[in-house]
Amino acid sequence: MHLPSNSRFEQPMEGRELSTGIRLGRGWHPPDPTDPGDAGTAWTRSPRATLQISAGHFPEPVPLRLTLRASCASPERPATLQLLSPGQPPVQRQLRSTAPITLLLPTPRHAPGADSTALTLEIDLFASPLLEGTGSDERQLGLALLDLAPRWPLRRRLRAVLARLRPG
Numbered sequence: 001m002h003l004p005s006n007s008r009f010e011q012p013m014e015g016r017e018l019s020t021g022i023r024l025g026r027g028w029h030p031p032d033p034t035d036p037g038d039a040g041t042a043w044t045r046s047p048r049a050t051l052q053i054s055a056g057h058f059p060e061p062v063p064l065r066l067t068l069r070a071s072c073a074s075p076e077r078p079a080t081l082q083l084l085s086p087g088q089p090p091v092q093r094q095l096r097s098t099a100p101i102t103l104l105l106p107t108p109r110h111a112p113g114a115d116s117t118a119l120t121l122e123i124d125l126f127a128s129p130l131l132e133g134t135g136s137d138e139r140q141l142g143l144a145l146l147d148l149a150p151r152w153p154l155r156r157r158l159r160a161v162l163a164r165l166r167p168g
Contacts, residue, residue, distance in 0.1 A: 016042070018148050021057025022064075025050030025118055029139055043071070044142040047126075050118040051148075053107045058150070061088065061106040064119075067147035068103065070095040072127035079125035081143065086110075086117055095123075100146055107150070121145075 016024045027049030028042050066083070073079035073095040083091040087109025095101065108117040123142045129135030 018042070018051070018145075019150060021054035022148060022150070023052045023054075023116075025052045027121075029141070040146075042145040043139065044121065044123060044144075045140065047124060047142065048120060048122050049143070050120050052116045053110075053119055054116050055110040055114050058107045059110070061085075061109060063104050063151040064107050065147070065149045065151055066103050066105060066145065067100050068121075069100045069144040069146055070098055070123065070125065071129070071141035071144065072125060072132060073097055077125065079123055079142075082120075082122040084120040084122070086119075102147075104151070 016028075018024065024042055027044055027046045029045045031041070068081070070079045070081070075096045079095040081093045081095055083103065083105050085105055085108045088106045091103060091105055093101065093103070105119070108119055110117045121143060126140045126142045128140050129137040131138075
């Protein structure tokens with residue numbers, strides 16, 4: 001199924017903040033307005049999608065917990081997922097089901113003077129739930145980003161809590 005570039009499902013979704021200092025980059029669908037369960041989920045619309053990681057919020061790498069789900073992986077048709085974070089070793093997984101997986105990946109090492117750096121998610125298998133007979137969504141879907149959470153070091157978390165408790 002090929003959608004015209006001006007289709008509402010093919011418009012680039014950039015800039016939605018997922019967590020402080022982390023925004024969707026290129027390669028994401030907007031949420032499906034007809035599916036209330038899709039409101040917090042971001043689906044990839046191309047083999048490569050990015051998350052923009054702010055250098056101001058993440059000057060040094062911090063572990064990032066990502067919960068992801070492939071749209072159509074199965075034992076007969078596994079999907080290959082690759083996560084690329086500049087300055088870090090790549091993470092690659094074979095997905096053999098549509099069950100959610102949780103991965104830990106460090107945020108990127110930023111180039112000097114960079115405002116943000118892209119963390120790249122690549123998946124090689126796409127499907128349309130409508131064409132597959134599993135739903136009414138006609139978009140080509142690859143990977144769902146279900147949850148994302150930076151795992152700040154304990155010392156930094158404690159400082160942040162103490163700073164909020166201090167008067168003035």
